[in-house]
Amino acid sequence: MAGYYPSGCDNLIPAHNCDPCEGREFGRLRSGGFIHKDFVFANDDTTDESEWIRGIDSGEIIIIPETNGEMPEPSEKVGTGYGDTVETLLGFDFTAMIADPNFASNCDFYNAIVGNRNYKFYFRTSSKTYITDKTVTIIPKFKVDNDINSEVVWNVTVKWQSAQFPCPFETPVNVLTQCYIPN
Numbered sequence: 001m002a003g004y005y006p007s008g009c010d011n012l013i014p015a016h017n018c019d020p021c022e023g024r025e026f027g028r029l030r031s032g033g034f035i036h037k038d039f040v041f042a043n044d045d046t047t048d049e050s051e052w053i054r055g056i057d058s059g060e061i062i063i064i065p066e067t068n069g070e071m072p073e074p075s076e077k078v079g080t081g082y083g084d085t086v087e088t089l090l091g092f093d094f095t096a097m098i099a100d101p102n103f104a105s106n107c108d109f110y111n112a113i114v115g116n117r118n119y120k121f122y123f124r125t126s127s128k129t130y131i132t133d134k135t136v137t138i139i140p141k142f143k144v145d146n147d148i149n150s151e152v153v154w155n156v157t158v159k160w161q162s163a164q165f166p167c168p169f170e171t172p173v174n175v176l177t178q179c180y181i182p183n
Contacts, residue, residue: 025168026126029069031176032098032158034119036060037135046131052175062119065179069098069156071123077161091163094132096123100154103142110140110154121158124176128168136160 039060041051055061074092081087100106113119121136122129139157144150 023127025128027070028125029067029071029096029098029123030125031063031065032067032069032096032121032123032156033064033176034062034113034136034138035122035131037118037120046129047170047172049172049175052172053180056175056180062113063176063178063180064098064100064102065177067098067100069096069123071096074165091161092165094160094162096121096158098123098156098158100156101151103152103154106154110156113138114140121160124171125168127171129171129176130166130168132160132162132166133164134160134162 035055036059039055039058041048041055045051052061056063072095074094076092077090078087079090116138117135119135119138120132121138122131124130137159139159141155141157142152143155144152
């Protein structure tokens with residue numbers, strides 16, 4: 001008989017790391033891009049530069065090497081609670097924004113990728129890189145200010161829902177900070 005078990009599900013929780021010598025990570029989405037949902041890193045090794053190159057060469061990884069942007073705190077999605085529990089955490093709504101300064105030459109690219117739901121998003125902070133576990137909604141926009149000294153850039157909003165935060169890993173710097181065109 002199927003049943004509902006609200007508090008009998010204990011997940012193994014790893015130990016909290018309280019290393020006072022861990023280096024600090026600094027903000028800004030310094031580069032970003034997209035990884036096709038069907039691309040798989042060999043041995044799940046996202047730090048292997050040759051795997052990134054393989055994805056770029058096959059057209060399954062798109063690198064935007066120099067951006068600026070942010071990922072605000074995600075909004076929690078909650079559902080009904082049961083018993084004495086007020087509500088249940090279902091997951092999070094994530095949003096990231098990047099600005100791509102390569103404007104005119106990327107009009108065709110952004111027109112083609114707008115709304116495409118076949119890609120995960122990756123982004124880089126000061127020394128770490130993160131990959132979403134879900135595909136994302138890609139919303140590129142630009143505006144022209146009434147200011148002769150302002151830049152016209154692509155402002156790209158990326159949205160996804162997940163129960164998991166993207167976890168950081170060491171950035172394969174020689175790949176994610178370079179401009180690559182697939183072979």
